[in-house]
Amino acid sequence: MGFPGLETKTHMMLVAGPDxxxxxxxxxxxxxxxxxAVQFTFDVSPDEVVRWTFARELLAQGMVGPAGMGDVKITPIGDNHARTRIVLESPEGLACLEGAxxxxxxxxxxxxxxxPAGHESSAVDIDSLLDELLAH
Known part of the structure; x- marks a missing residue:
């Protein structure tokens, strides 16, 4: 059974040190x-999966220029922005990933x-969201 939405799988490099x-x-x-939002997960070990959720717009901006000021920073690197660097920071640690x-x-x-960009609010079912929140 797959994920009920859009999903992609790829590989990135976890930068663990200068070399x-x-x-x-x-x-x-x-x-x-x-x-x-977009969700981003990566396996740090066979038993540990790290999940981050951040703004879709942040990912879009970070592929063409440096973006992010908080826990998530995204920067294009290399010739013609062929690679992307994603830095994730939390109280538990820091991860720097780089990939195509x-x-x-x-x-x-x-x-x-x-x-489409600018139409996100029309995709949110506010009534169902409120019903779910009020049910708890």
């Missing part, structure tokens, strides 16, 4: 019911086909 990188499988998820921009961009473009 040390480790390949990690990465998955990106997008749900039209949460149209402003093309698969990230292709997947991101597909999310904009599902919910």
């Amino acid at each position: 040390t990188t480790v390949p990690v499988p990465v998955r990106l998820y997008y749900l039209t019911t949460d149209p402003y 921009t093309a698969p990230l961009k292709a997947w991101l473009d597909s999310t904009y086909k599902e919910v």
Whole structure:
């Protein structure tokens, strides 16, 4: 059974030091019911998966220029922005991932086909969200 939305799988390199990188499988998820956000997961070990949720717009901005001021920073690197660096920081630690921009961009473009930029609010079912919140 797959993820009920848009998903892509790719590999990025976890930068563990100046001369040390480790390949990690990465998955990106997008749900039209949460149209402003993307979810980003990567396996740090066979038993530990790290999940981050951040703004879809942040990912889009970070592939063409430095973006982010908080826990998530995204920067294009290399000739013609062929690679993307994603830095994730939390009280538990810091992870720096680098990978090819093309698969990230292709997947991101597909999310904009599902919910175009500027139309995110029309994809949110406020009544159902309120019903769910009030039921708890």
